Amino acid sequence: MLELEPQAERFILHFGEMGGRWGVNRTVGQIYALLFLSPEPLNAENIAETLGISRSNVSMSLRELQSWRLVQMVHKVGDRREYFETPKDVWEIFRVLVEEKRKREIDPTLTLLRGLLLEEPTSEQEAYGQQRITDMLELIELATSWFDEVHRLPPDTIKSLMRLGSKVQKVLGVADKVRKSVGSGESK
Known part of the structure; x- marks a missing residue:
């Protein structure tokens, strides 16, 4: 589990609240914000543990973010898990x-x-x-x-x-x- 700084926590919570106004649910907004702030790609387990949400909810939310082309899947050598990141620019x-x-x-x-x-x-x-x-x-x-x-x-x-x-x-x-x-x- 990642330890979130207070500033990151506020950013993530705000993006979750804004999700509904942007046409996505709270979890999608929070996951996007977490990935946006993360310097390294995160796997679904990291995301679920950090945000305290179910793994299935993370999977569905990641698929939605991928359909919007806002997150990409990446792989790490020697690790079979899928990792996710946002574009840096x-x-x-x-x-x-x-x-x-x-x-x-x-x-x-x-x-x-x-x-x-x-x-x-x-x-x-x-x-x-x-x-x-x-x-x-x-x-x-x-x-x-x-x-x-x-x-x-x-x-x-x-x-x-x-x-x-x-x-x-x-x-x-x-x-x-x-x-x-x-x-x-x-x-x-």
């Missing part, structure tokens, strides 16, 4: 999370919206609904297209872009317009 973790969320949530939504727009509206209310669906589809397609472009950038370029923050508005010459519309209560 936080930017790679971020990329994987966004890709998986897109695959699981955005892509099915796009498919639904496109299918709905193939139907002919039979009333004025349906025509209005289709226009709203069209607006939503255009927004999601624009966002995913932008993500695809950003996704192809090297991590250092993405970091630099994110650090620019509100300076991007100044470069684009929209900072004053945004400030004025927010200040006057306008929305678009």
